[in-house]
Amino acid sequence: MKKGYLIIAFIVLTSCNYFDVKKTSSEAILNEELKTFNWSEVDEYPTFAICEKETTKEGKKACFQNTLTQAITKNIQTDTIVVSQNLNDTLIIKFQISEKGKMSIQDFKVDSITLSEIPNIKKLVNASLDSLPQIYPAIKRGQQVKTAFTLPIVIQAN
Structure with missing residues (x-):
């Protein structure tokens, strides 16, 4: 025991x-x-009011990009542009959207030929941003966050 x-x-x-x-x-x-934590992904992409009907994350992203591209393209097309040679170029625009929904251009890459043919191309793109509807910022874990992305825009002129 x-x-x-x-x-x-x-x-x-x-x-x-x-x-x-x-x-x-x-x-x-x-x-x-x-x-x-995955720092390069957001829970919800920035969006416009017209993109709220989209239900998927990728659908909202595509709607946002299409709306932005259409606004820039529409503004460039409304201006009468005369070129002396055919253009087939892609503008590379790097945007940033603040946590308050303010969009700004961070970088703008354009071919020198396109810039010589359309010298006011940057001004036209900036003007199209001013006419955009309200942007709702991206969301990460319930918080509005700053996002940056690159948008290619094809310019073709004959």
Whole structure:
């Protein structure tokens, strides 16, 4: 019987380590959460009011891009542009949309031939941004966030 008490006492004394609770700091929890966070994806893309009828994330993204492309194309087409040679170029426009829904152009890449044929192309694109409807910013984990994206626009003139 003494051996039984001795074995039970030994087990109880050595098993105390199993009951220790390790405290985790809030910084450690935050660092673990940040490791699982995908910074390059948003839960909802920026959108216009007319894109709200779309139900999927990709559908809203496509609607936003199409609406933006159509607005820029429409504004460029309303201006009478005379060129001396055929153009077939792609404008690469890098946009940024703030967490308040304000759009700004970060970078504008255009071929030198297109720029010499249509010197006011940047002004036309900027003017088309002023006529856009209200933009609702992107959402990440329930918060409005700043986003940046690149939009190619094809310019063809004969």
